Amino acid sequence: MNSQLLSLAIWVPILGALPVFWIGSERRTLVRWLSLAVAVAGFLVTIPLYTGFDAAQGGMQFVEQAPWITRFNTQYFLGVDGISMPFILLNSLITVLVVLAGWEVIEEKQAQYMGAFLVMSGLMNGIFSALDGILFYVFFEASLIPMYIIIGAWGGPNRVYAAFKFFLYTLLGSLLMLVALIWLFLESGGSFNILDWHQLPIGIKPQILIFIAFLVSFAVKVPMWPVHTWLPDAHVEAPTGGSVVLAAIALKLGAYGFVRFSLPIVPDASHQLAPLIIALSLIAVIYIGFVALVQTDMKKLIAYSSISHMGFVTLGFFIFNQIGIEGALVQMISHGFVSAAMFLCVGVMYDRMHSRQIADYGGVVNTMPKFAALFVFFAMANSGLPATSGFVGEFMVILGAIKFNFWIGFAAATTLILGAAYTLWMVKRVVFGEVGNAHVAELKDIGHREFLVLGLLAVCVLAMGLYPFPFTEVMHASVDNLLKHVAVSKLQ
């Protein structure tokens, strides 16, 4: 197939950001509408990726391949399969919502703000479609920069600390990945082609070392316990849009790394070290669930909830059955919708009250009934209520886990109680009750633009909960492929 769709998905937002920067923040209206146009165009070009996708085929589609740096044999090599394709659509959609969400509330340097998100959107699409190790690495690292700037420039009072923590953590992790990539380059006789690496026989010792190098890099991104503490800090300081992209897309990069690199390149090490990953995942589900319960800051609570939900993703990958892996992928997409919506909800309240403290609220439903209905809906999705997307992934992973080992399923299923406890307890204190104070009494309900953003996400959450079939359908062949691949030992 000869197609430029993936290039478009990457470069439309990045090149579109240039005129946005150039226009400058003085001409706010033009900047906004142009950003929106670029974001929407960026989303539209990704739609053919879904409609033109051949679900029967497990290999890479929409492939583009051209030499890049011939001396190191690196290529501009793009392609997607059923695992990566949905994330490009998700990312491009979230970008549109982020632009809409920053419409009025970002008052300073709006052009730079919008531009940074557009650039980041293109880079993220690059990560999900790169099939060359160095190309992947460049996108992976480059995406740190706009996020670092977003937190550092538009963040809260403690933003510099949070931005540094975020940057150092993720950078340290990815340095080990670079070492692993170079080792694979040498071992494969000079190829950075990820698909070649999938076929490369590797001994068990190097496999374990490579696995650990990847693990450190990806675990920080997911984030997995115990390298998760940067996330709550980053979220608390990030502006709403930053939190949305961070939760909805950036966290998925680490999880995606596991399926694109760790599992197929070092399958034997993956099997051997699976108990470690499963243990860390369950710690994320349970330990972090308890921690989320006692948070007093709404953003921190949702950040911890994100970590807990991502525990299901890593758990699903390492129980090596189809329903587990597909459940993990579904959970990644669903979490993209739900966490984005939760952060947007907090953003809506923060824009009005300039506080994220649960204690500063109470009885919001009295003054913001429309908003309250949506918030309760997303909270229910966050608690994994059936008919919302939040249920599907968790349900699949729990089924997969019980099949794998009853006690693992048992531990994972505690999220039913913990997730509902921390989410709904927050809802009780924030949304319900008598009007908490004079500030709450003066709150204005959400306007059309806010309603549009949250409403769109609500439709996505509901659609995926009621009819997950089309989402899982595109994954089958690729996940099948992956599982077959992982089942074959690379040891001689």
Next chain:
Amino acid sequence: MGMKTLYLLVPLAPLAGAILAGFFGKILGRTGSHVVTILGVAISFVLSVLIYQDVQAGHVFNGAVYTWMQSGGLKLQVGFLIDPLTVTMMLVVTFVSLMVHIYTIGYMADDPGYQRFFSYISLFTFSMLMLVMSNNFVQLFFGWEAVGLVSYLLIGFWYTRPTAIYANLKAFLVNRVGDFGFLLGIGLIAAYAGSLDYAEVFAKRNELATITEAVTGWPLITAVCICLFIGAMGKSAQFPLHVWLPDSMEGPTPISALIHAATMVTAGIFMVSRMSPLFELSDTALSFVIVIGAITTLFMALIAIVQTDIKRVVAYSTLSQLGYMTMALGASAYSVAIFHLMTHAFFKAVLFLGAGSVIIAMHHEQDMRKMGGLRKYLPITYATMLIGALANAGLPPFAGFFSKDSIIEAVHLAQVPGAGFAYVCALAAVFVGGLYSFRLIFFTFHGKERFREAAHDAHGHAAHHDAHDDHGHHAPVEPHESPKVVTVPLILLSIPAIASGWLIGTILYGNWFGGAITVAAVHKGMATMAHEFHGVLGMMAHGVTTLPFWLAISGAATAWYLYIVRPDLPAVIKQKSGVLATILEEKYGFDRFNDWFFAGGARLIGRGLWKGGDQILIDGVMVNGSAGAVGWVSGLVRLFQTGRIYQYAFSMIFGVFALLTLWFNRA
């Protein structure tokens, strides 16, 4: 129109009503909202009757509507199973729901959340119908959680009341504990049967019965059934997961009748009956079921005796009745459990809606100590509630007699371990049931009119019913009968509360359920009972000669003596019984324990992990520690960067010397 379209319309009609009233309530207005929702439920009811006739003619349907998802060899579909068990539930749900919808017009007349309320109860009806009509575990779980959601929304309907939003959170979380078990049961079935479709799973039941769970070493079928039953314990409020139901009375009374008495709380009973092919394979599970049911039956009935809030008496009575149904399940008398579910739905709806009518008349006063002598003012309410109480106490010829007596007999005949204990509990609870039912009647409707003196201090209690304060409290209270929209549903419901029991011959012994319920050949209870059954009149004639009848009568007589003849006695008894009364009033201390142990414990663990784990260990030692270590090392290294040439030269010579030494000694 094919039958499948009709099946689809049954849940979708109330859903459409809910969507219209929910999203367009402002445009539709109050009348418009109740018209569309009532119309939706009425369509469902009429269709259910039609489908019932079709099923009677022998047409059982089992088919899919659409494929929800497919993964790893597991095909999950949304679909319907329409058999006699389903259609019985459909009739009960749609009929009671319709009555409650109509009743709500009167009960919620002054409430600003009128449209929202109608939207919720229609949404509930949709969810409940999806639950009972499902042909697979996923849709069952969807309905299961969806009714839980609506229950959450409705308990917290008056969201400014702190007690209401505490109660709804509690209800949701306690139910989630049950769902946790339920989901594990579903997971085990998926793992070992490779399907979540009822028919496919049941087809493999004999194979499943021989499997031992690989990791735990448990007999699979027992593990599955106990896990599923834990789900039922949450939803059907069985000990020790019963704690949420009494608090759910914070919701408006119509939903107490619909959700927390007639339908949702019986979902667990329905589910276990539906799973009878599986439960029949595990006597261990049945034994567990019967013991839990027995404990709930007796110990919840005892609490009802000391309650003074009219709704809470009915709530504890519901718990006890649910216990009876659970015992019937444990005794393999699934059809009897469903029969009691049905009669109970009618008479308990009467009791709740009657209590609601009293509450309206008393201007939202629920304390029975401030009532008394109301029968003059509320004749219709009185008559219908009396019917409800007679049925609840299990006296012939009222509906409750037939179903409750059959349960007691079934438990008596049961052979599973724990059945003896259950029989004793069942008998004792009959006496207690007579006592609390008639205590409620006498306390509320007979004796001295206590509401006049109480009117003055009623303000404090009712102050948070802000929606209803536009009448009453200031003028002297003069109770009056409720409007027609309230009394007509009461009357319509009290007819089956009297007469539905007479169907016993058809329902229990006339092969009503056909193949929907499986009973193992070794569980002979039902067969024996069928053999001994000689018609409705015969059963009544025999009934009055047996122990349960006289226990119920003596319970009622005790109530009469204590609350009519010697109204001074209860206070004396309470004082004399000391600790015992305190234990009952504290409801055995469950609420206190749960708040302290589970809620407090979870917060303590959370704080411990957060402060101790995240902040001190990870951020403190590891993150800032490594940053500190880097700083310390660089401080150390800085010592060597002195800028003095002779020091550098010396280190160089030393280095060269060391390297040469190593080089020459390498062999």
